[in-house]
Structure formats: C-alpha cells, structure tokens
Amino acid sequence: MESRKDAVKAATQQQFDICVVGGGATGTGCALDSQLRGMRTLLLDAGDFASAASSASTKLVHGGVRYLEQAVKSFNLEEYRMVKSALHERRYMLANAPHLAHPSHFLVPVYSWSKALYYLVGMKMYDAVAGKSNLFPSSFLSREETLRRMPGLKAEGLRGAVAYSDGQFDDARYDLAVVTTFAEAGGTALNYARVLAFERYPDGKLSAANVRDAVSGAEFVARARKFVNATGTGADKVRMLANPQLDSRMRPSKGVHLLFPTDTFPGNDALLVPHTEDGRVIFAVPWQERLLVGTTDDEVTPATRMIVQKDEAEYLLRQLNPYLKTPLHREQAVSGLAGLRPLVAAQGETATSKLIRDHEVELDKVSGLISILGGKWTTHRLMAQDTIDAVQRELGQPPSPSPTRQQLLAGAEGFDANFATKLEKEYALPADVARHLSGKFGTRALKVLQLLNENTEWRSRATAGVPVIQAELVYSIRFEMAETIEDLLARRTGVQMYGWREALAVTPTAGKFLAREKSWNSAQEAVAVEEYTAKIRGFLNELGLSQGVGT
Numbered sequence: 001m002e003s004r005k006d007a008v009k010a011a012t013q014q015q016f017d018i019c020v021v022g023g024g025a026t027g028t029g030c031a032l033d034s035q036l037r038g039m040r041t042l043l044l045d046a047g048d049f050a051s052a053a054s055s056a057s058t059k060l061v062h063g064g065v066r067y068l069e070q071a072v073k074s075f076n077l078e079e080y081r082m083v084k085s086a087l088h089e090r091r092y093m094l095a096n097a098p099h100l101a102h103p104s105h106f107l108v109p110v111y112s113w114s115k116a117l118y119y120l121v122g123m124k125m126y127d128a129v130a131g132k133s134n135l136f137p138s139s140f141l142s143r144e145e146t147l148r149r150m151p152g153l154k155a156e157g158l159r160g161a162v163a164y165s166d167g168q169f170d171d172a173r174y175d176l177a178v179v180t181t182f183a184e185a186g187g188t189a190l191n192y193a194r195v196l197a198f199e200r201y202p203d204g205k206l207s208a209a210n211v212r213d214a215v216s217g218a219e220f221v222a223r224a225r226k227f228v229n230a231t232g233t234g235a236d237k238v239r240m241l242a243n244p245q246l247d248s249r250m251r252p253s254k255g256v257h258l259l260f261p262t263d264t265f266p267g268n269d270a271l272l273v274p275h276t277e278d279g280r281v282i283f284a285v286p287w288q289e290r291l292l293v294g295t296t297d298d299e300v301t302p303a304t305r306m307i308v309q310k311d312e313a314e315y316l317l318r319q320l321n322p323y324l325k326t327p328l329h330r331e332q333a334v335s336g337l338a339g340l341r342p343l344v345a346a347q348g349e350t351a352t353s354k355l356i357r358d359h360e361v362e363l364d365k366v367s368g369l370i371s372i373l374g375g376k377w378t379t380h381r382l383m384a385q386d387t388i389d390a391v392q393r394e395l396g397q398p399p400s401p402s403p404t405r406q407q408l409l410a411g412a413e414g415f416d417a418n419f420a421t422k423l424e425k426e427y428a429l430p431a432d433v434a435r436h437l438s439g440k441f442g443t444r445a446l447k448v449l450q451l452l453n454e455n456t457e458w459r460s461r462a463t464a465g466v467p468v469i470q471a472e473l474v475y476s477i478r479f480e481m482a483e484t485i486e487d488l489l490a491r492r493t494g495v496q497m498y499g500w501r502e503a504l505a506v507t508p509t510a511g512k513f514l515a516r517e518k519s520w521n522s523a524q525e526a527v528a529v530e531e532y533t534a535k536i537r538g539f540l541n542e543l544g545l546s547q548g549v550g551t
C-alpha cells in the first residue's frame with residue numbers, strides 16, 4: 001500500500017470518479033470493484049480500516065442456518081433468496097483469499113432422536129440451497145464419533161450430532177487484504193479521514209466532501225463525480241449530511257464475543273448451540289488458537305457501550321454451558337469483542353434478531369448520494385457489485401461486468417496449503433509462528449520476513465506465548481497504514497485476540513516501533529501507550545479479570 005503521506009496528497013489533489021465513504025467490508029468491497037472496473041476511486045474511513053463491525057463478527061462465511069430456518073417457518077422468499085446468494089458468495093470469498101478463509105465442520109449436538117431428524121433434514125436443505133457451492137455434505141455422527149471429535153461435550157443423554165459445513169475467516173485481515181488489493185490496482189485508500197460535510201453543484205448534486213484527517217488534524221476537500229455511503233451503522237448520519245430531509249433507516253444491534261483458551265473445549269470442529277433463551281443460536285468456534293464464543297443480539301439504546309459487559313458474558317455462558325462437560329467461567333476469558341450490526345429497519349418488526357440481513361442500495365435523487373445499507377460480511381462482494389452497478393447507471397453508463405468474483409486478494413497469489421510448512425523450513429521458524437504468518441499474511445509473509453535482512457532481532461516474538469514476531473509490527477506500520485497501537489495489535493497482527501493481557505505486554509514494544517517509524521517524540525509515544533493501556537485495562541476491569549499475564 002502507498003504511504004499515508006502519499007495517500008493524503010492524492011486524496012487532496014486528484015479529482016476522482018468515485019469516493020467511497022467507509023472502509024469496512026462493504027466500503028472496501030465497493031472501492032475494489034469500482035477501481036477494477038476502471039474508475040479512479042478514493043476510499044475514506046473515519047477510523048482504521050475494519051475498526052467497526054467488520055472486525056467484530058463471528059468470523060463465519062455463511063448463508064446462515066438460522067436464517068434458512070426462519071425463511072422456511074415463515075415462508076419468507078426474500079430471506080430464502082438472501083441465504084441462497086450468501087451461500088454462493090461463500091464460495092468466492094473462500095477461493096479469493098484461501099490464507100484468510102477456509103471451510104470448517106460445524107457440529108450440532110443432539111440429545112433426542114426427534115431433534116436429530118429435525119436438524120438433519122434442516123442441514124440437508126442447507127446443502128441443497130447451496131447446490132454446487134456446497135462445501136461438504138451434511139451427515140449424522142454417532143455418539144462415539146461426536147465425542148471423539150468434541151471430547152468437551154456433555155456426554156449424558158447425547159445421541160450424536162448433525163455435522164454440516166460453512167466457512168470461517170479472519171475478518172480484520174480480510175478487510176486489509178481487500179484494501180491492499182484496491183491500492184495495488186491504483187486506488188487511493190486513507191484511514192483516519194472522516195467526512196464532515198458535502199459540497200454541492202448548483203443543481204444540488206454532491207461535488208466534494210470536506211474531510212478531517214485525524215492524524216494531522218488538517219481538513220481537506222475530496223472531489224469526486226459520485227459518492228458512495230458505505231458507513232455501516234453510521235449510514236444515517238452520512239445520508240443526512242447529504243440530504244437533511246431523509247428519514248433514518250438503520251436499526252443497529254449490538255453483538256459481543258468472548259475468547260477462551262482452546263484447551264477449555266478441545267477439538268477442530270465448531271459447535272453450534274441450536275437454541276438460546278431468546279430463540280437464536282450461538283457458536284463456539286476454534287479461531288486463531290482460541291475458542292471464540294458468540295454472539296448476543298441486543299437493540300442499541302443511548303446507554304449502549306462498546307465493550308463486553310458482565311451480563312453479556314454471563315448470557316453467553318448460560319447458553320453454552322449446558323452443552324459442556326466442564327462449564328466455562330467468565331474468569332477464564334482471555335479477550336472479547338463488541339460490535340454493532342448495521343441492520344436496516346423493517347416495518348412492524350420488533351426484535352433485531354428477526355430483521356433480515358439483506359442489503360439495499362439506495363439512491364438519493366436530491367443529492368445523488370448512493371448508500372449501501374445492511375447486508376453481512378459474507379455478501380460484501382455482491383453488495384459492492386450491486387452498488388457499483390448503480391453508480392455506473394447514475395453516471396449514465398451501462399454497468400460493466402464486475403471483475404471481483406475471481407479476484408485473488410493480496411497474499412493469495414501462489415498460496416497453497418503447504419505454505420506454512422515451507423516457511424517453517426526455509427526460514428527456520430517455530431511451527432506456530434510459520435502458521436500464524438501464513439494465516440495472517442499469506443504469501444505476503446515473505447515480505448514480512450524480508451525485513452529480517454534489515455534487523456535479525458525482529459525475528460523475536462512480540463511477547464512470550466504469542467506467535468507474532470516483531471517484523472510484523474514494522475511491516476504493518478510501513479506497508480499497511482497502521483497508525484496506532486490498537487491498529488497493530490487488534491487488526492494487523494491479532495495480538496489482542498490472543499489475549500488482552502498479552503496485548504498489554506506488547507504495548508510498550510508497539511509504542512517504540514511506532515515512535516521510531518513515525519518519528520514521534522517521547523510525549524507522543526507515552527500518550528499512545530497510556531491510551532491503549534487504559535482501554536485494555538477497562539475491558540479487563542469490566543469483566544472482573546486480573547490484569548497480568550498468568551495472574
């Protein structure tokens with residue numbers, strides 16, 4: 001990716017065809033599609049890329065078995081179509097970045113024969129809806145096979161499990177891979193660049209955006225022929241900046257996850273808890289050497305805080321523990337995530353869990369703003385395709401074919417299943433480090449490792465117990481626009497997901513690398529370290545967890 005300085009210069013000086021506002025899954029998808037169709041594109045995000053919902057997901061590339069059940073029970077054709085198109089998108093998402101996304105087996109444990117039949121028929125329907133895009137056929141597993149694959153399940157009364165397939169991915173790194181691919185195709189991407197207002201032509205159509213660069217504090221004007229609003233839960237604000245007469249459309253809902261050490265529930269398969277007290281499902285999935293448990297679905301109110309709260313943690317454990325041989329406790333959690341789903345309101349619908357996760361492209365005739373609302377990570381490519389088709393129509397051109405179905409993302413070129421083993425051998429790396437580098441950077445791991453020619457000490461782990469090496473910190477600052485300690489530890493290297501305490505341990509090192517690469521003075525470094533430390537301590541305190549590694 002070009003340096004942030006060059007990106008600011010381009011954003012300020014060039015006239016773009018399209019300016020995409022929002023650098024989550026939806027916005028990065030739109031930017032890539034637009035740039036690959038030959039339009040000069042600018043991508044702006046108010047914070048870091050993927051810093052909102054797009055790094056807080058359950059990390060599933062899926063159609064949604066629960067949505068299929070809802071569609072069948074309520075004869076909802078719209079929801080059925082949404083599941084079907086998500087299942088097709090699943091295939092492209094896995095194929096375009098195999099280092100970041102892979103098929104997994106999900107087990108639904110059953111404690112009665114009637115439930116076994118119900119879930120098996122349901123999963124066979126899920127296979128059938130996927131058609132050619134199906135990953136593996138679903139099947140019934142005996143009690144013995146189920147316990148062999150999931151030894152942590154409660155055995156008492158267990159009849160077996162229904163196994164089905166879906167995808168899993170690394171959401172934050174997937175977003176960054178899309179941004180990198182976009183930038184390498186000639187696009188300009190800029191994080192920490194908030195759109196504050198729009199300028200207009202005499203006919204009322206948008207001509208430019210006033211943008212605040214949070215890194216320098218400066219404001220600039222970004223000019224484009226069309227503006228795309230892909231700001232997730234921020235969509236209403238941007239819509240109203242463009243046209244104050246518009247009504248609000250968004251109905252955000254909060255979802256949280258907790259992460260536990262994998263030995264608390266060993267095995268390689270994901271668990272689907274088929275029924276919660278509020279009629280949903282939750283997942284416990286092995287992810288990045290941890291067990292990811294989630295999620296909740298709560299309407300956003302003025303009191304909502306973007307942090308995992310005790311009652312939310314207790315809720316998750318209350319749903320999961322009846323299925324476990326040894327119950328999990330809140331105190332065993334090592335990290336967590338909180339995010340807001342950008343759901344679109346539906347008339348007469350009360351619960352956010354019932355809202356359909358479909359997307360909608362909205363054209364505001366007054367300002368010409370095109371907003372892409374709703375959707376989910378799995379359908380981000382299709383959402384982008386629909387949006388850029390609408391943009392081209394608005395520009396008076398017939399939509400050209402979207403090139404993103406078979407567009408390999410950065411790190412996927414030359415990647416294969418043996419890549420981690422090759423890294424391990426050629427660079428004499430510990431197996432866990434090679435696996436981590438391969439899984440986060442794909443073949444771009446070679447570029448990370450090239451930095452060792454500059455300083456061999458960057459081979460060292462960022463802190464004991466995590467497979468992250470120091471060279472990754474340098475790489476992410478130089479080539480991935482990491483501007484803060486959180487950018488480095490939460491989204492670029494994933495240290496924060498290995499554990500909040502591990503993140504605290506790496507904070508001083510991350511601060512030092514940022515200070516050196518960005519020529520910060522010691523006061524700037526101290527503020528960065530203090531801010532991030534306070535944030536992570538806040539997360540630990542909220543759940544009543546101890547502060548030190550191994551305490």
Ligand SMILES: Cc1cc2nc3c(=O)[nH]c(=O)nc-3n(C[C@H](O)[C@H](O)[C@H](O)COP(=O)(O)OP(=O)(O)OC[C@H]3O[C@@H](n4cnc5c(N)ncnc54)[C@H](O)[C@@H]3O)c2cc1C
Pocket residue numbers: 021022023024025026027044045046047048049050051052053054055056057058059060061062193194195196230231232233234238253254255256295296339340341342374375376377378379
């Ligand atoms: C708890 C949870 C679990 C989920 N699980 C899954 C799952 O397993 N699978 C799946 O497919 N989907 C899942 N989703 C849904 C998925 O994560 C979201 O649909 C998707 O990430 C939304 O992406 P987005 O780009 O629309 O929004 P966001 O990721 O929220 O991005 C919007 C961006 O716009 C920026 N922005 C806002 N205002 C401005 C402005 N004025 N100027 C510039 N930038 C601005 C923000 O900084 C932000 O980065 C889940 C969501 C949640 C919350």
